[in-house]
Amino acid sequence: MTTARIQPRVARRRPEWLVPAGLITLSLVPMVAGSARLTQLATGAAVTAENARFFDSPVPVVAHIVGSSVFLVLGALQFAPSLRRRRWHRISGRIVAPAGLVSALSALWMTLFYDMPASVTGPGLAAVRIVLGTAMAAAIVVALVAIRRGDVRTHSAWMTRAYAIGMGAGTQVLVFLPYTLLASPPAPLTRTLLMTAGWVINLVIAEIVIRRRARAGRRRAGAPMAASGARLS
Template sequence: MTSTPPTRRREWLAPAGLIALSLVPVLSGAARLTQLSTGATITADNARFFDSPVPIVVHIVGSSVFLVLGALQFAPSLRRRRWHRIAGRVVAPAGLLAALSALWMTIFYEMPASVTGPGLSALRIVLATVMAGAIVAAFLAIRRGDVRTHSAWMTRAYAIGLGAGTQVLTFVPYTLAFGAPGPVLHTVLMAAGWGINLLVAEIVIRRRARAMSARRGRPAPASVVSAPLS
């Protein structure tokens, strides 16, 4: 019996970790869909979903597909295969639906105090817009054959989309130590989740660009390494 080479096993660590982190919003979304389909008790925290269920259903389905299939796009062996291109035709529209539905819900849903804080709605609007713009930028880049730029912008979009997973890591330690955060800290902890993801994304983008440049024997374009997030 042959064993999987160590390098092949290592390349799956990142996708596996991303999928594990994605389970938080995916399972939470599945629970929300169950509530909507079975007619759960309507409360102040979920009334908006029963009043207008289409945006939340689109968001849950779109973000779940985007996060799970998107995680597999980080496996180098899959990126070198036709599967990457086929999956990308599903991942990009799913991510766009997730971002646009998040934008719609932020603007039109009446958010209860338990899920918001000062400036959080504005932050959500900015990040949803940036995520949608990043996916469009990635699509335009791959259409002109610019793989580096495509990869960079999709990585940023994925970082924003995975915010709900990382926010568990910012909220749980604080809540266990100090109790439920107040409105201001709620916003800070939410922003920290997105900030951590975007910082990691920029590190990944720079390392990937340097590795590609080393293989090709030329420096990475500044437009890829230092591209702004808006």
């Protein structure tokens, strides 16, 4: 009697660079806007009510633009599995984490001390920014503490949450664009809701990614045990 061999089903894997490329693409709009702001400051553009706060105190906005750009680009590359298995991940992580802290803390400073014009804010938006800026900085600190004690899973989860908050400006473009095209420039309260929606979307996606990683980790941990049991039986 012959025994039919069961061929394992090979799962189709998506290209590993798809996610990093998408994240970098999403971050291009805020990065281009930040570059334009730096150009204004460097070339001495005309001071208006919209940009006066940046000329009065340029250090926080420069720190925020540079820190955010480094955090978004290098952070996106951390999602490539092949790079996570190499020394590059650890080396770049020593740049990503400080850049993220600079981004979060400078955002908090600007929220607390800049005189925001009505055209770029809305009711309650400052409170949302303070909560999320604090959460982003705290998430990075928790991630650093976790990796120092060798807890890779906790480190990965909290850095993913921090990146989701830092990527808020990119997702907000996708939220604002349809509304502006279909309706009109948002009123102050609508602006607050749309911007908050961008962060919420990112955080929901981050939690989905974190849970999928946890399930995949449990399956990998269970596979050797199952194989060992098969050999003993």
